Amino acid sequence: LHAGKTMKEDLTVVAKCIKQLYPPEFDVFGTYAELYHHHFASQAKKAAESQLEDKDVYLLLSWVHNIYPKDMRKDRVLAEELEKVKLGSLLPSSLSKELEKKYLESEEATVKNSLSKCLEKEIQRWKEDKEPEKLNGHFQSELLAIFVIQSIYNAHKRAGDISAALGEELSRRLSAELAAFLRSYRDAFEDFKERSKKHRHYKPILIANINNCCNFR
Template structure:
């Protein structure tokens, strides 16, 4: 039996085989896998994969509309675009949650560091998009996540301060003190826990200060939209002119300098002028009403004590005490307001003294005509008391 000899094959060159072996195609994570990365707060990796998916959307959008294959590609691209939007929504929820938590948590640094990496990566993609395309057929570029980060800080500041509903008329000083304490506390926490994580170009502390400043301004605007009681007007004006600058910004600036020039006024000048005018009108009405009541009560005493030989009038002391409350309070706010209130008080005092003079003249006329009977002793003692109460008005 003839047996054909086996044909010998040359040895396989594995190096050549490996050289021509196709590279494995990387498999992109699914939308669900990316979403899981977001929930686990592996934020930078999640953002990287979202960007890859967004790039696929852009390529799908650029497909030839005449090509039937491209039509299915376009349909898939539209589905991916929806997935991208969903993922960005979820990503931002976690990004801003980390921003809020970092204010009060000393251990939030690693997660906040990932937030910063995402913001920087997204900013770079926005810039490249603007330079290379100027338009994004497959996606809503630019996303401006850095700007949205700033808005997230503003929202965190606004939610942290006492709400407008917590203000009770007549107790504005207490409400403002709670705002003062919270702003100082939160900005101190931001400096300790968050600011150092951000790169210098973020100007993070300035952003935090401006955000809280804006939240305070919002509270004050809401308060001044309604009519305030006199004590609350004084409290608010004192806070605007003195306390906020000294005890809030001044306290914060000691450890962390910032630019005050970038802070807008807490209230428009028109609103402050209106508050000061309300203050003057209230003082004017108070002087007129209260001093008239004091004078009427004093006149009653004259009639009721005609038979008393010894009599002292405390009228001057009472009137001066009433005027002094507004004079001291307004002067402590600023010299301009103090001067205006003083002028208003002097005008009211002049009207009071004229009324006092008329009351005294009527009293003497009545005594001389015998209208009040024979009460000479009481008449003399009261005349002396009336004369003695005049010098304090002159020197007050």
């Protein structure tokens, strides 16, 4: 990030102050921009081909698809000059897609695991000798829905911050995970209904979970 800031500052100086000192055919700005770009592309490729942790994959993709191309164009003069140079992406398409695949699989697995653990905790709450909490006078089990929806929303937002296409693909994958989670939730609830009729708070738990279904719509 620091190197990227330096590049932006240097290219801004070149575009606004140095470029005018040379004949157009020297293409001073283009030369500077291409040298910087080739350096960053080399570093990005080297990083992408190493054994990156999940958080590093996210940071690299953010830099390649979002921070690097967009931040450089926040300055109008710089944006106009960069448009003429056509630097392209920092990573080859094949390597970028490989990283994106790794990121999507990691995010999908993380959300799936989180939803599974959340459901396990919910099932454990049913077994406790406690009456479900009330919200506006009605039994609710709203923490489950809040956690599930937030987990999916946050994952989708992170991916969307990298690129719209990545956000859409993760959204498609997480829709399938949500459907699978809801089936597991339904099966667990049906099992509780059949096996726990003597539970002290059987009816309140049933009501809470029925009310909870509305939160997933």
